[in-house]
Amino acid sequence: MSMDHNVEVGSSYAVSSTVTKDVEGCRNPQVRSKISSRIAQIRLVSGHPEVYEPCDDSFALVDALLADRANLIDHQPNMCLEIGSGSGYVITSLAIMLGSECPGTHYFATDINPHAVEVTCKTLNSHGVHAEVVCSNIASGLQSRLAGMVDVIVVNPPYVPTPEEEVGSEGITAAWAGGENGRTVIDRILPVVDMLLSSRGWLYMVTLAANNPLQICQVMREKGYASRIVVQRSTEEESLRIIKFWRDADIESHDSNKVKSLSGSESWLLQLSRMSLWRSSSSSNNRVNEFS
Amino acid sequence: MRLLTHNMLSSNIKGVSNGFPLRLEVEKFIEKEVEFNADFLRNMFPKIEWKALVDAAKTLGYADLPEEADPSLLDSDDFLKKYHHALLELHVEEGVLICPETGRKFPVNKGVPNMLLHEDEGFWRL
Ligand SMILES: C[S@@+](CC[C@H](N)C(=O)[O-])C[C@H]1O[C@@H](n2cnc3c(N)ncnc32)[C@H](O)[C@@H]1O
Numbered sequence A: 001m002s003m004d005h006n007v008e009v010g011s012s013y014a015v016s017s018t019v020t021k022d023v024e025g026c027r028n029p030q031v032r033s034k035i036s037s038r039i040a041q042i043r044l045v046s047g048h049p050e051v052y053e054p055c056d057d058s059f060a061l062v063d064a065l066l067a068d069r070a071n072l073i074d075h076q077p078n079m080c081l082e083i084g085s086g087s088g089y090v091i092t093s094l095a096i097m098l099g100s101e102c103p104g105t106h107y108f109a110t111d112i113n114p115h116a117v118e119v120t121c122k123t124l125n126s127h128g129v130h131a132e133v134v135c136s137n138i139a140s141g142l143q144s145r146l147a148g149m150v151d152v153i154v155v156n157p158p159y160v161p162t163p164e165e166e167v168g169s170e171g172i173t174a175a176w177a178g179g180e181n182g183r184t185v186i187d188r189i190l191p192v193v194d195m196l197l198s199s200r201g202w203l204y205m206v207t208l209a210a211n212n213p214l215q216i217c218q219v220m221r222e223k224g225y226a227s228r229i230v231v232q233r234s235t236e237e238e239s240l241r242i243i244k245f246w247r248d249a250d251i252e253s254h255d256s257n258k259v260k261s262l263s264g265s266e267s268w269l270l271q272l273s274r275m276s277l278w279r280s281s282s283s284s285n286n287r288v289n290e291f292s
Numbered sequence B: 001m002r003l004l005t006h007n008m009l010s011s012n013i014k015g016v017s018n019g020f021p022l023r024l025e026v027e028k029f030i031e032k033e034v035e036f037n038a039d040f041l042r043n044m045f046p047k048i049e050w051k052a053l054v055d056a057a058k059t060l061g062y063a064d065l066p067e068e069a070d071p072s073l074l075d076s077d078d079f080l081k082k083y084h085h086a087l088l089e090l091h092v093e094e095g096v097l098i099c100p101e102t103g104r105k106f107p108v109n110k111g112v113p114n115m116l117l118h119e120d121e122g123f124w125r126l
Helices: A003-011 A029-038 A056-067 A069-075 A089-101 A114-126 A184-196 A213-222 A249-256 A263-281 B003-008 B038-047 B050-059 B071-075 B077-089
Strands: A079-083 A106-111 A132-135 A150-155 A197-208 A225-234 A239-247 B023-031 B090-098 B105-109
Touching: A056 A069, A056 A089, A056 A197, A056 A225, A056 A239, A069 A089, A069 A150, A079 A089, A079 A184, A089 A106, A089 A114, A089 A150, A106 A114, A114 A132, A132 B003, A150 A184, A184 A197, A184 A213, A197 A213, A213 A225, A213 A239, A225 A249, B003 B050, B003 B077, B003 B090, B023 B050, B038 B071, B038 B077, B050 B077, B071 B077, B077 B090
Parallel strands: A079 A106, A079 A150, A106 A132, A150 A197
Antiparallel strands: A197 A239, A225 A239, B023 B090, B090 B105
16 A cells, blocks of 8 residues: 555544644655645644654654554543653644544653653643653553553654663663664563553554564564554665554464464464565555454 | 552552552642543542542642542542542642652652652662
């Protein structure tokens, strides 16, 4: 499917404003113009040199949420959480796009960077939406009481492969520094997500090709989650995939039958996954089918 | 920070076995009107530690919640209104949250609690 599909999805809800300070930071002019005509533009009322400005990865995540908006509305989440909200662009977009269609939804956002939580609050406020914002390492302080209560989690993690020492640094470095293969923070986030998500919980996460997304899907599969790529996008610099994970009772029961089943059954799934990934990477922007 | 959030926070410092509820000391709070949604209140009810909510509301001078609550109360509009007000409309802007076991203070600034731990408290203990 081409970009056009997203255009329809994106234009089906009210666009809030058109100022594009955020988009200007993007290096790719093509992406820039498509974005400004396509999705709700969240004004950055305030920035901070130590806070990550929304870029291709943030836009791709919001596009994935938009593409899945009808499902989200059907889902009527009680609680949504963004881990690592940075400027607040994503959680604000989510709260706007669900808006009055999900009147009983409560939003939380965390970030490890105290400047980021401040900017998140300002972005939320200036768009007339609310989320409870907590300065926290992933979801520390929240995770024991919120366990099993969150219906939707969104994460655009620090995914850039870097030396391990840079992980968890103060300020803006924490926004991208992902350690070996960009997986250090992701691999810490996954078990927390598993703990927080309710029995009907969904996770949307940004990954980079270098993160080995297929292996992430396998890790989550072992925890009982199915997955699919919602948005795939290659920019000049990176190849991004936004993956949706959801708890799947079938997987759990398959896994408990593991001993009996032929070893072929899993490699079949794996192969299909590879096919999907391969298929989708043949065009630069694509939506592919469920693969696990 | 709404009292809902206070009800969801606990101290996870290394070695602390019961970090809930965090004691609340308030310098500044505000009241904000929030759209009433009975479904949300009902869905949340089983997850709320009632006593912690009652005590936190009292700290903010709101003493209209019953000391004990059971699900049958969820049919009462009067109860729902009070529960709604306490849970969602009272916002702590400035103050501290205090770990019940260690006395460690977590600051709340501009409505945002800071739950980050130092390295020796178990920063990466997730
Ligand atoms: C790539 S930025 C994404 C920001 C924003 N969500 C967006 O999409 O534009 C990653 C964010 O995660 C935060 N972060 C990094 N490590 C974290 C951790 N351990 N816990 C919470 N937040 C973290 C960073 O401070 C940064 O704001």
